[in-house]
Amino acid sequence: MAQELKLYEYFFQWIHLYKKDAVRPVTYQKYEMTYRQLVDLAPNLYLADITRLTYQQLLNDYAESHERQTVMDFHRHVKSALVDALEDNLISRDPTRKATIKGVQQRQHKIKFLNQHEMQSLLNILRLDEGVNWDYFLLLIAKTGLRFAEALALTPNDFDFAHQYLNVDKTWDYKSVQGGFAPTKNKSSVRKVQLDWQTVIQFSQLTKGLPEDKPIFVQRKVYNDTVNHYLERLCKKAEIPVISVHGLRHTHASLLLYAGVSIASVARRLGHSDMTTTQHTYLHIIQELENQDNDKIMKHLASLI
Known part of the structure; x- marks a missing residue:
């Protein structure tokens, strides 16, 4: 099954099964955003082909246009899905282990509070x-x-x-x-x-x-x-x-x-x-x-x- 299932397809099934109606709608929209990013960044990456190298490359590609905290959120979403894939024997090892989180320099944000x-x-x-x-x-x-x-x-x-x-x-x-x-x-x-x-x-x-x-x-x-x-x-x-x-x-x-x-x-x-x-x-x-x-x-x- 993993040989025929692409990463974004598995992630879509995973969020629909485990997250839909289990989290607030605004939170689910964030998972859907991660899904769309996977479609754009890795349209041909199969679940069976994910290694630490391919996963790190995926994170690096995402980090080219996003701040580090946003990359971290993306990583948490995908990692949660892949850990479940590992438990279900769809993959043989955790490709997210020791992943390095990068990101573009933070934009200057508005000051957080007044005196x-x-x-x-x-x-x-x-x-x-x-x-x-x-x-x-x-x-x-x-x-x-x-x-x-x-x-x-x-x-x-x-x-x-x-x-x-x-x-x-x-x-x-x-x-x-x-x-x-x-x-x-x-x-x-x-x-x-x-x-x-x-x-x-x-x-x-x-x-x-x-x-x-x-x-x-x-x-x-x-x-x-x-x-x-x-x-x-x-x-x-x-x-x-x-x-x-x-x-x-x-x-x-x-x-x-x-x-x-x-x-x-x-x-x-x-x-x-x-x-x-x-x-x-x-x-x-x-x-x-x-x-x-x-x-x-x-x-x-x-x-x-």
Whole structure:
């Protein structure tokens, strides 16, 4: 069978059998992207002919036009399929063993987060006297650290103004044509996010009279790029570094860490599945804070005579 089955054909069968309806649609689309890349890069590579050399060449070809992290994701997808092929005796050995991951030099990305002064400068120019608009949307993400799709899915019913928290239990499927509510990224993403009194007052007034079970910010088809471009214009107007909407989420987390909030609390607020994700994402900040802690420790120990 392996003699007659091409790599991309096996991969297509594999994702359809093991991944379809087992992972979120957005994740499955990434597997489909890997499949299309295999068709383009190795249209004549048979499963039986894969060796460490041919597999490495496949990775190298892909790496010529992709960053290292993207190559790593591609490698993980294909490796998972080939490990199953090995278990099913379709191939005799693992061709992905000791594979070298390469990639083009990373493009310069937008800065990930703002400092407190820059964040305040952005908030100062938001227009919050015109009813529902993207300024309120950006304010909410800055104050809560919600993901883009989580913030889009919010309805007036999700606010508990009496107890000052926001109930996050769904997302908005903005990538599909029809839209609609969708599940959260993971179980940990279902959470209650505490709100400050100022945000409570602002949004209690904003949501008054709105349909209780309808998304506040979705009036028509929403594109992530549209909101990012709007935020870019605001950043330039405020004369601060340009960040993305997701950068507001990073800003929210980083400011909390600098304020002394524990990693565990920040992880819960962001809806991370575990603290490892938080530690990895904000490693540079955590290391900086640890250095400050070491200075405090040394000063304390030196005071003990």
